[in-house]
Amino acid sequence: MKLDYGTLLGTNPLILQNGLHIRSPLLKEISEITFPVYQSYLAALMLDKESYFYGIDHEQFHYFSNYSEKEKLAFRRMRTQYESFPEEEKDSLQLLDIIVFDPILVFSLQQALSFFSGCRLTYSLEKQGFIQEDKKSSICFITKAAYPEIADLILQRNGVSTKELETEKPVFKNELAKTLYYRTLEVQKNNISGNKTDKNMDLPNIISAVSARHPSLNIYNIWDITVYQLYDQFKRLQVNSFYDIQSMTVAAWGDEKKQFDASQWYKNLFKEN
Secondary structure: OOOOHHHHHOOOOEEOOOOOEEOOOEHHHHHHHOHHHHHHHHHHHOOOHHHHHHHHHHOHHHHOOOOOHHHHHHHHHHHHHHHHOOHHHHHHOOHHHHHOOOHHHHHHHHHHHHHHHOOOEEEEOOOOEEEEOOOOOOOOEEEOOOHHHHHHHHHHHOOOOHHHHOOOOOOOOOHHHHHHHHHHHHHHHHHHHOOOOOHHHOHHHHHHHHHHHOOOOOOOOHHHOEHHHHHHHHHHHHHHHHHHHHHHHHHHHOOOOOOOOOOHHHOOOOOOO
16 A cells, blocks of 8 residues: 555554554654664565575574574474475465564564554464554454555655565576575665665764754754654755755856756655555
């Protein structure tokens, strides 16, 4: 489900049919859990089966360093069984069918979903999904079938569009082609989730930059806006800075070629697709 611009800009939580709330966190709430933890939540929510297995295959030594031998053995058995399935059966499995053998990732998803929903969630093997810890309410219940869409809605509310990375699953001629494809996909996802080499785009730096340039937001009150509102204002400041330079140039030298767009400052920056 594609959320509209007004919903994304707003501060009210998105309320789903089952009553689950999905919110865009305020910057002060992100600061409380720390920015690295927030980025790790987004990275966990962006995982799919392919990127999960690819990451493990290339980071096995570091990835399993905190796992017991029993947990490692359970994962290896699951992986062996998974690889023996025909492609149709592999495609029918949900991500949560796989990661139940990965307790650390399950815990990370519990923490992430709890933060963005406001419910204290835990994974239930019996219910095959995330349920509220006190088990007194059915409102905070995320089934394994509903999880991918809920994860996508959370990412949208945090300024991340996974639709840009969605493509039809390719058919690989060999293992090298498969490796190169998922390596490229991993780089794209790292860029979106905040694992960037460009420090200029780090969230704390964007907060600082917007505070310094915005006409009303400053380093004291900016913490009361949502992360989506921050990214929106950051884009607006970029557009308006360019507009100001163009308008001053036109005022001084004219616009003989009629290239200046006086409506540029209020152009809709939201991507519908």
